[in-house]
Amino acid sequence: MNNSDSRVNPRQLGTPRGGSYAAVPTSGDRKNLNKPTRGRKKSIFEAYMSKEDVSAGLKRGELIQGPLRINPKKYHEAFIPSPDGTRDIFIDGVVARNRALNGDIVVVKLLPKDQWKVIKPDGSDKETEVTHESDVPEDMLGTCIPQEAAKGDAKSPDVIIEAQFDDNDAEHGQDHLQDTLSDDIKKLSLDTGEKGKAAGISGMHRTKQDDGPKVNDPRLLPDEFLQRTAKVVYILEKKHSRAATGFIKLLADRNSELFKRCAMFSPVDHRVPRVYVPLADCPPDFMTRPEGYSQKLFICRIVDWKEDSNFATGQLCKSLGQAGEIEPETEGILTEYGVDFSDFSPEALECLPQNLPWVISPEELAKRRDLRKECIFTIDPSTARDLDDALSCKQLPDGNLEVGVHIADVSYFVLEETELDKVASERATSVYLVQKVIPMLPRLLCEELCSLNPMQDRLTFSVMWKLTPEGKILDEWFGRTVICSCVKLSYEHAQIMIESPGKVLSPEELPPVSPQHSIAEIQEAVLNLHRIAQNLRKQRFADGALHLDQMKLSFTLDQESGMPQSCYVYQYRDSNRLVEEFMLLANMAVAHRIYRFFPEQAFLRRHPPPQTKLLKDLMDFCNQVGLDIDFSSAGTLQKSLSEIFGVDKYSRARKEVLTYMFSRPMQMALYFCTGVVKDETLFRHYALNVPFYTHFTSPIRRYADIIVHRLLSASLGASSPIKMEKEDIQRQADHCNDRKMASKRVQELSGDLFFSIFVRECGPLESEAMVMGVLSKAFDVLVLKFGIQKRIYCNALPLLDFRFQKVGKKPELTLMWEPEELEEESVHQVITIFTLVEVVLTADSGSLKYSALLKRPSSEK
Secondary structure, eight states, X not given: OOOOOOSOOGGGOSSOOSSSSOSSOOHHHHHHHTSOOTTSOOOSSOOOOOHHHHHHHHHHXXXXXXXXXXXXXXXXXXXXXXXXXXXXXXXXXXXXXXXXXXXXXXXXXXXXXXXXXXXXXXXXXXXXSOOOSSOOOGGGBOOOOOSTTOHHHHHOTTOOXXXXXXXXXXXXXGGXXXXXXXXXXXXXXXXXXXXXXXXXXXXXXXXXXXXXXOOSOGGGSXXXXXXXXXXXXXXXXXXXXXXXXXXXXXXXXXXXXXXXXXXXXXXXXXXXXXXXXXXXXXXXXXXXXXXXXXXXXXXXXXXXXXXXXXXXXXXXXXXXXXXXXXXXXXXXXXXXXXXXXXXXXXXXXXXXXXXXXXXXXXHHHHTSEEOTXXXXXXXXXXXXXXXXXXXXXXXXXXXXXXXXXXXXXXXXXXXXXXXXXXXXXXXXXXXXXXXXXXXXXXXXXXXXXXXXXXXXXXXXXXXXXXXXXXXXXXXXXXXXXXXXXXXXXXXXXXXXXXXXXXXXXXXXXXXXXXXXXXXXXXXXXXXXXXXXXXXXXXXXXXXXXXXXXXXXXXXXXXXXXXXXXXXXXXXXXXHHHHHHHHHHHHHHHHXXXXXXXXXXXOEEEEXXXXXXXXXXXXXXXXXXXXXXXXXXXXXXXXXXXXXXXXXXXXXXXXXXXXXXXXXXXXXXXXXXXXTTXXXXXXXOBTTTTBSOOOOOSOTTTBHHHHHHHHHHHHHTTSSOOOSOOHHHHHHHHHHHHHHHHHHHHHHHHHHHHHHHHHHHHHOOEEEEEEXXXXXXXXXXXXXXXXXXXXXXXXXXXXEEEEEEXXXXXXXEEEEEXXXXXXXXXXXXXXXXXXXXXXXXXXXXXXXXXEEEEEOOOOXXX
């Protein structure tokens, strides 16, 4: 989850945050570890190191810190990033993970080299690091979430559109945990001779083309064939909420003392341990009627996890309702990821204007540039209600244009250090689900006082430029303004204007337009903005920007039931690109200004270059499959992606597959304070290929933008300097990064939930798919109709046999299908990268999961 810096950072040491129990044993506990264990249960997990020892070990470089990622497909595998950008460090098994949960910032100690993991040289099962749930940098991706309330994401240049990993491929159910733990203990305590075998590294899968070493002892292998392994010795920060959704059942041993006191909670997410919960927390009739609760979802919060127990202990917080229904499942997702969806407190609401309807005072008007008579309008998804940006474009007598980006002045209402400010800073972002939005701010602000609704006076911050028709900036102005939007256009309206520039639109074809401005005037402004945006975009890519535009699934919902009726891949069009270009331009302009005025306090956004090791893996892969890709910079990568494929029917599909692959080594973009990150070269934004960038254009839904507004206001002399010190700003930046990651994952899971229900209600669904990865016993496909990724396992297909081999360096599976009729011969099907196949998506019985199966090829093929 969290993508914190993995370099040594001893200042983070302290009582671990985010959980209601201490992860560090008391000094008394540590003393007792050395005493004989007679009469005490034997420890399964190691005691955590002391804070002092951890701090000293980090400083000496003997320990390494970083965010823990647990593989959603194989929950016994976990990783932390290597500080030097090379291959991730592997943490093998539940015991080595030492009670840390996904996303926690942990400190690890490397195990001896003879316990390092041997990487199979044929790459046939290369899953050693592809376990990121959401590590695609949002600032380089297309924007496409047009459903209800997801307005901000539908147009922001920073929307995160991720590869969808699902954990329904977990190889072992939760019931295997006991065996796994036993194996893990053996693994960590075996002598050297047996360690390799226990870790599963003695036998190396070989193919005919294999020229890799066949060695049992990792110490004899070169580092390129090894992955360092480690064990967790300390939890610096509990980023995981310690909340989980799942099911309760009676304990298996009815004669045990524990049976009378506790039930077993089994989380849906296999990466979370099973938990003992008090029977007192369970429904009154659970003991007598446990089967009545087999499909009821509950929320449990982990309270403790002792060294001598396979299971955590916790409290049952709430019964959510029936598994597989939208609202219980949604509430579970929100709770697991720590999203605050409670009502705003009376204290926070008291910070809002109490005398409604609210009007701008004459005193405030006098402090601002009055733009209310200008032709200013919004362009948003048709369902959007929180309109935080507007555009204007006016022809000047000299042939140039005056273009304006006007952003809602949320900081006027959310004053620093008020109760409302505190709540907004904690929430840090609005969270967009398929069916609704969890707002960062009260709806009175989001949808009324701050929203740039048509024909209403609104307070704004404006960035205005004098531009040539080609988009060259001649002059720039920043200021506090007041505007009155003349029309609320949808992307569809703007697209019609762009595609049919000569068409005369009637009033019936548009939403209500202010009588002060004609439809022709608005249409001309949109067309001028479009032409400039095209030039700006062309110049950005010429200057070396990268844009990975992944497919995004959208839904149409039944208005009464809220169930998905249909789904489609959202089309990102010129109207979206128009808005995106001017938002990027405004964000970059404001970044330069606040850094110039406040070099120690500026709140910016950086995007580090791709992870070295994963990039090298991708380069090797492209060489293997004969793709000529230039990885030297973001710009050359973009150029390769644009030029490599032809124009045949499936070139788009091949490009989509490659886009997903390119996204894997990319790191997350991060908010930071310039006074804390001293090296200015680290400020750069890799994907945009610019030295300074920030978020200014979405203050209704992002707290980062509110801080930036305060800095901009101070730079204009309109308000006193920001009260936060640079360390406080960095802490807020870290928190915004965490919450952005969490909200992004929640958004993905909401999409997964609705698609699973759509498959259940409307499936089986057939689609063409393109192969994007080949393993020795399975292959991954991109399902082209829905933009989702699925893994297809050979053992789930009616095959006589299958064979994996390398053709040159290219991995290839040959499937030998069982004949449908006795006299028929077996059909052979070759699966390799970019192979086009037909798949069927079917719902799994009794769960919200679904599987992809390969359709049998016809014998003519």
